[in-house]
Amino acid sequence: MKIYFAGSIRGGREDAALYQQIIEYLKTFGDVLTEHIGDPKLTDLGDDGPTDSYIHNRDLEWLQSADFLVAEVTTVSMGVGYEIGRAVESGKKVLCLFRPETGKNLSAMITGCPNLELVNYSDFDEVKLELKRFLGV
Amino acid sequence: MKIYFAGSIRGGREDAALYQQIIEYLKTFGDVLTEHIGDPKLTDLGDDGPTDSYIHNRDLEWLQSADFLVAEVTTVSMGVGYEIGRAVESGKKVLCLFRPETGKNLSAMITGCPNLELVNYSDFDEVKLELKRFLGV
Numbered sequence: 001m002k003i004y005f006a007g008s009i010r011g012g013r014e015d016a017a018l019y020q021q022i023i024e025y026l027k028t029f030g031d032v033l034t035e036h037i038g039d040p041k042l043t044d045l046g047d048d049g050p051t052d053s054y055i056h057n058r059d060l061e062w063l064q065s066a067d068f069l070v071a072e073v074t075t076v077s078m079g080v081g082y083e084i085g086r087a088v089e090s091g092k093k094v095l096c097l098f099r100p101e102t103g104k105n106l107s108a109m110i111t112g113c114p115n116l117e118l119v120n121y122s123d124f125d126e127v128k129l130e131l132k133r134f135l136g137v
Numbered sequence: 138m139k140i141y142f143a144g145s146i147r148g149g150r151e152d153a154a155l156y157q158q159i160i161e162y163l164k165t166f167g168d169v170l171t172e173h174i175g176d177p178k179l180t181d182l183g184d185d186g187p188t189d190s191y192i193h194n195r196d197l198e199w200l201q202s203a204d205f206l207v208a209e210v211t212t213v214s215m216g217v218g219y220e221i222g223r224a225v226e227s228g229k230k231v232l233c234l235f236r237p238e239t240g241k242n243l244s245a246m247i248t249g250c251p252n253l254e255l256v257n258y259s260d261f262d263e264v265k266l267e268l269k270r271f272l273g274v
């Protein structure tokens with residue numbers, strides 16, 4: 001099973017530790033193609049490749065090869081929105097995870113989209129159950 | 138000519154006046170389907186429709202019917218990223234406008250994407266020239 005995990009890089013790294021926790025859990029079920037998203041050394045400069053063109057094309061190839069897209073959408077990110085849009089348009093299965101207690105406003109393009117699953121959560125145990133259900137494991 | 142203009146709503150409304158200026162200029166060339174994005178009364182609560190599902194489906198219908206997507210991408214927005222992703226995946230012509238002088242980090246998913254045009258600008262006269270060129274008018 002190939003899983004593409006999406007989280008904010010240049011939009012802000014305040015949730016990086018949480019991304020890493022989700023990635024570690026996802027790795028028990030399959031290959032997480034974007035494992036570097038949880039790397040605490042990766043800053044909001046987003047220098048996870050030699051050029052932006054390289055980063056885009058590598059990530060898109062991973063996204064296209066993935067069986068599932070799992071996105072943590074609490075930190076606002078143009079790139080995560082773009083990846084969700086491409087995945088939805090190409091008919092891929094998409095799960096978005098959001099923490100309402102942060103008080104952030106999630107886009108109506110995510111909350112109102114009929115072609116993805118949105119899960120509101122507050123603790124990691126809920127995430128684990130939702131991920132198992134979504135992946136069918 | 139039908140033009141879909143994309144700008145941040147729930148991601149933050151600090152560029153709303155600029156969106157309005159771009160929309161007014163675009164209206165001299167065709168129909169701007171998302172004219173409300175420039176409305177100064179529209180806040181980051183993003184209540185531009187009765188439900189999020191209504192907003193999403195209305196906007197997607199507009200996006201699918203548009204000849205061009207023009208997006209101002211300086212304010213980070215999940216929804217704008219989503220719209221760009223869906224438009225690129227469906228083969229639509231996309232122009233992204235960015236102001237580097239703000240010091241913001243634009244996502245590599247936008248700067249590195251080979252299927253859209255990205256224009257860096259600092260004043261509105263540059264935008265006018267680029268819009269005319271992009272729309273072929």
